[in-house]
Amino acid sequence: MNYRDYLQKLIYKIINPVVHGMIKIGITPNFITTTGFLLNVVAAGVLIYACTYCEYGELAYLGWAGGIILFAGLFDMMDGRVARVGNMSSTFGALYDSVLDRYSELITFFGICYYLLIKGYFLYSVIAFVALIGSLMVSYVRARAEGLGIECKVGFMQRPERVVLTSFGALFCGIFKDVTLFDPILILVFPLAFVALFSNITAFMRVNHCRRVMMQNEPKKY
Numbered sequence: 419m420n421y422r423d424y425l426q427k428l429i430y431k432i433i434n435p436v437v438h439g440m441i442k443i444g445i446t447p448n449f450i451t452t453t454g455f456l457l458n459v460v461a462a463g464v465l466i467y468a469c470t471y472c473e474y475g476e477l478a479y480l481g482w483a484g485g486i487i488l489f490a491g492l493f494d495m496m497d498g499r500v501a502r503v504g505n506m507s508s509t510f511g512a513l514y515d516s517v518l519d520r521y522s523e524l525i526t527f528f529g530i531c532y533y534l535l536i537k538g539y540f541l542y543s544v545i546a547f548v549a550l551i552g553s554l555m556v557s558y559v560r561a562r563a564e565g566l567g568i569e570c571k572v573g574f575m576q577r578p579e580r581v582v583l584t585s586f587g588a589l590f591c592g593i594f595k596d597v598t599l600f601d602p603i604l605i606l607v608f609p610l611a612f613v614a615l616f617s618n619i620t621a622f623m624r625v626n627h628c629r630r631v632m633m634q635n636e637p638k639k640y
Contacts, residue, residue, distance in 0.1 A: 429495060437499045447501040451515050453609075454493030458522040459488040462529030469536040477602060480533070487526055488585035491578070494519065515560070519577060523553050525586065530610070542607045549610050552617025553580050558622040572627045573620030580617060583609040603627010 440450070461483040468479030496513055501507040527550035534543035556575060563570035587609035595602050 430499060432497065432608035433492065433496055434503075437496055437503055440496070440500055441504040445500065446512050447497040447504075447506055448514055450493050450497040450500060451511075451518050454490045454497065455518040455522050457486055457490035457493065458526050458553075461490065462525045465529035465533040468472060471601055475595075476537075478592050480606065481590075481595070483591070484585045484588025485531065487581065490522065490587065491585060494522075494577070494581070516557075518525050518609045520554065520557060523550070523577075523580070528554070530584070530588070530606075537603075538606075539603060542603065542610070543569035545611050545614050546609060549584075549617060552621060553577075554619035556617050556624070559621050559628070563624065563628045566628075568603040568628050568631050570624050570627055573623045575613065575616040575620040580613050583613050 464479050464483040464486065468476040472479060495517075497511075501511055527546055531543045531546045532551070534540075551573070552628070557577070558575065560570045567605055587606040590607040591602055596604060597605075
């Protein structure tokens with residue numbers, strides 16, 4: 419059992435009572451997916467508000483945004499769980515979940531990029547933008563591969579890892595906003611840099627995985 423499977427089982431044990439409660443009161447997976455998306459919109463709004471209207475204490479808002487992103491990530495786990503446990507899985511639900519996941523990442527990273535750019539951290543905003551590119555490409559390569567009939571789940575910088583790193587980076591940046599040894603914005607930037615690097619590596623790992631599978635299936639063409 420790898421670390422992702424272990425953590426997934428642990429989280430499921432924690433959220434299962436909530437999942438069963440949601441099923442009992444008739445909450446649907448698509449409603450949970452939509453709620454998670456809207457929470458990410460709120461997080462981006464908090465970031466935009468912080469850098470646009472707050473002259474002091476904006477890092478505290480950054481921490482709140484991180485907390486909201488982390489909370490929204492729980493909804494991203496619960497929608498699939500509710501669908502499976504409540505026997506409400508559907509092809510459209512899977513599509514809807516994937517689409518809103520991509521929108522959520524776009525909006526979240528847009529808020530972070532905007533915040534960093536407005537605050538004068540141009541280089542850091544570029545790092546956030548590269549993280550956004552990598553995040554989208556990880557998902558795109560998998561979707562394209564599966565459209566060609568190839569299972570493609572290799573690499574470790576998948577959506578749960580990206581959400582955790584981004585949200586905790588923002589959250590701890592707000593918590594330790596009064597640090598004087600270094601610029602506290604680095605608490606956010608380091609996880610973003612990690613996501614930027616390894617999400618793009620994961621995307622290329624998936625491309626290479628697909629190439630190897632195709633070579634095995636059609637060796638004469640490669």
